[in-house]
Amino acid sequence: MDRRTRFAAALLALAVLGGCAQGLGGGAYTRDEARREQNVRMGIVESVRPVQIEGTRSGVGPAAGAIVGGIAGSTVGGGRGSTAAAVLGGVAGGVAGQAIEQGATRRTGVEITVKLDSGALVAIVQEADETFRPGERVRILSDGRTSRVTH
Template sequence: MSDRMRMMVVMCAVALLAGCAGGLGGGTYERAEARRAMTVDYGTVESVRQVQLEGTKTPVGTIAGAAVGGVAGSTIGGGSGRTIATVLGAVAGGVAGSAVEESATRKRGVEVTVKLDNGQLLAVVQEDEGEGFSPGERVRVVRDGRTTRVSR
């Protein structure tokens, strides 16, 4: 495989990993949520706690890492040694690619516990988009049966 081809494989892998991130905050909506009726409740923030949202674990990181590792391994040795290095490089690259994807897409989150005006206590975990919720603050809770978010 030529150096130019190797560089293209690496660039594609990086581009695939960069495209995996998505928003999980109170102000981020999926495209499918547009024009869908949602229930709005109001309440008071009881508590706020910082949490960690794990990163994505899709096959993209593994595949991209395996491609890069296989290409790197193919540059080592010759004959059957090169084949073994290619396979080992692909396996190690796949494991590393998966770990890199999970780490790169990990987000800071916030758990907001809200006492709704109807007395119900609700805890919502979402990406920390810098809203800075505080206990005692009035907020709105928007939900559709599948997704719940807290906003001002």
């Protein structure tokens, strides 16, 4: 496999992985969450701290990496050597694909601690798609499974 083909295969794998990422911010909704009633609670931001939201492990990264690695490995040597290189390339590609998937889908997030009007204190982690500051009045939207903080 020539250099251009390997590069194109790697770009294709990254494009597939990028499509796997889901928004985890206050303004991102899944199709299932649309048109669903939510409870709204009001409160004041007590604190905000940066966090990392780990990447996904869907299996797409290792699969894509194994395919690319196996194809690349199969071009090395001939006969049994080619088969062994394809297997080793597939394993190495799978490991690399998993690392690439996790890195490509990792997000910067915030942990927002809010003192509700009821006096309760809650903390919610979400993607950093809005800026929150201590002392700001915010809304917490909850549907029973997920919660989000918005202005």
